[in-house]
Amino acid sequence: EGTATVIDGKAVAKKIRDEITIEVSRMKESIGVVPGLAVILVGDRKDSATYVRNKKKACDSVGIKSFEVCLAEDSSEEEVLRSVSGFNDDPSVHGILVQLPLPSHMDEQNILNAVSIEKDVDGFHPLNIGRLAMRGRKPLFVPCTPKGCIELLHRYNIGIKGKRAVVIGRSNIVGMPAALLLQREDATVTIIHSRTKNPEEITREADIIISAVGQANMVRGSWIKPGAVIIDVGINPVEDSSAARGYRLVGDICYEEASKVASAITPVPGGVGPMTIAMLLSNTFTSAKRIHNFQ
Numbered sequence: 001e002g003t004a005t006v007i008d009g010k011a012v013a014k015k016i017r018d019e020i021t022i023e024v025s026r027m028k029e030s031i032g033v034v035p036g037l038a039v040i041l042v043g044d045r046k047d048s049a050t051y052v053r054n055k056k057k058a059c060d061s062v063g064i065k066s067f068e069v070c071l072a073e074d075s076s077e078e079e080v081l082r083s084v085s086g087f088n089d090d091p092s093v094h095g096i097l098v099q100l101p102l103p104s105h106m107d108e109q110n111i112l113n114a115v116s117i118e119k120d121v122d123g124f125h126p127l128n129i130g131r132l133a134m135r136g137r138k139p140l141f142v143p144c145t146p147k148g149c150i151e152l153l154h155r156y157n158i159g160i161k162g163k164r165a166v167v168i169g170r171s172n173i174v175g176m177p178a179a180l181l182l183q184r185e186d187a188t189v190t191i192i193h194s195r196t197k198n199p200e201e202i203t204r205e206a207d208i209i210i211s212a213v214g215q216a217n218m219v220r221g222s223w224i225k226p227g228a229v230i231i232d233v234g235i236n237p238v239e240d241s242s243a244a245r246g247y248r249l250v251g252d253i254c255y256e257e258a259s260k261v262a263s264a265i266t267p268v269p270g271g272v273g274p275m276t277i278a279m280l281l282s283n284t285f286t287s288a289k290r291i292h293n294f295q
């Protein structure tokens, strides 16, 4: 009975932040430019406010300047578009992020389309996604969470080329771009979604599984081929009376079972989660480098 290597996303994310800190200060010293990230938050969702706060903290920790606009829940789409356009034109801003989800009276597509693709650090602009999907094209930015998944594989020297990869979930922000990235890395990719029949027969063929579903402990040990590598994006609250808040967070993968079958696995929390913000910082720095032609 094996015990999987724990893929320590928290440690890798810290290493990446340290690398960015050094690069950011080198940039400031040599050309006097400080990378800037602008975040637009609309409405008063608690989880969104927490994400925005964490992003700001992360920026501070590496020396990236952060700009924040908070708009009321009942703001008009025009007001959001005005903020976007202000940041598009602001030379001290190199990355623009519109915190999702937006209030339901707004057209998300319209707003994401308005972000300058040169500053689209979330990688959600259809031009960036389109280029990600096309052979021979290069997106300016890749969405942060799937990029973080691939970065973990790279940093643990886990080969992707020629492997069978299965992505569970096909959302625009995680599953779909994760599948495109794996394919760009020469994996043979299968996507499982809510209409897939007998998903466990498909996952059992996989050398690499990336799961982004949002269902606690859905993937059991018996779904996994011995020696497979498991990247668990899911963040799901489950009741736990022994926890201070009355709940704890688990992934889509039943960790207890999977860690006995897999060769490597990300924990939840402490796996993909910290990588997402690290990739956002990395995208923002890359953007500043590109805009100022800094090597």
Ligand code: NDP
Pocket (backbone or CB within 6 Å): 145, 168, 169, 170, 171, 172, 173, 174, 175, 192, 193, 194, 195, 196, 199, 212, 213, 214, 215, 218, 233, 234, 235, 236, 272, 273, 274, 276
């Ligand atoms: P969505 O709800 O947008 O997408 C979920 C996907 O899973 C859909 O494609 C859906 O299929 C599929 N799905 C749902 N139920 C099943 C099922 N029973 N079997 C197979 N497929 C199923 O979620 P997100 O992609 O935004 O997020 C997924 C998870 O990742 C969540 O737990 C979220 O909290 C977490 N997350 C974590 C991040 C991080 O930084 N670590 C960042 C973003 C998300 P269909 O398309 O058919 O509906």
